[in-house]
Amino acid sequence: MSTQRTFILLAGLFALTAVILGAFGAHALQSRLESADTQATWDTAVNYQMWHALALLTLANYTLSGRTFKVALYCLSLGIPLFSGSLYWLALDGPRWLGPITPLGGLLFIIGWASVTLAAFKMRNE
Structure with a gap:
């Protein structure tokens, strides 16, 4: 499986589970997430997961290569x-x-x- 395909697949799985966990937290877990703090913690997790899944999807579709760019993809995926x-x-x-x-x-x-920024900085103007 290509690196690009792997990260697109991961991005899709992360986005899918963010939607599922967001709905789960809003409906099925209402009694478990009683306090405003625990609900805010859950919401933060869903928001960061979705935003970074979308970023990963976007970045995986770039034709950038190089070690710095791969570091970015792996760090976001593990983060x-x-x-x-x-x-x-x-x-x-x-x-x-x-x-x-x-x-x-x-x-x-x-x-x-930071790796995304560095990889973009290293890009050659064409």
């Missing part, structure tokens, strides 16, 4: 489950040791976006 996944678990009263995983996902987002 989604670490950041959003840990927030979903925390909102559902998951183990507190997941708390430090959230910033790790955020760091991967930062590295991913």
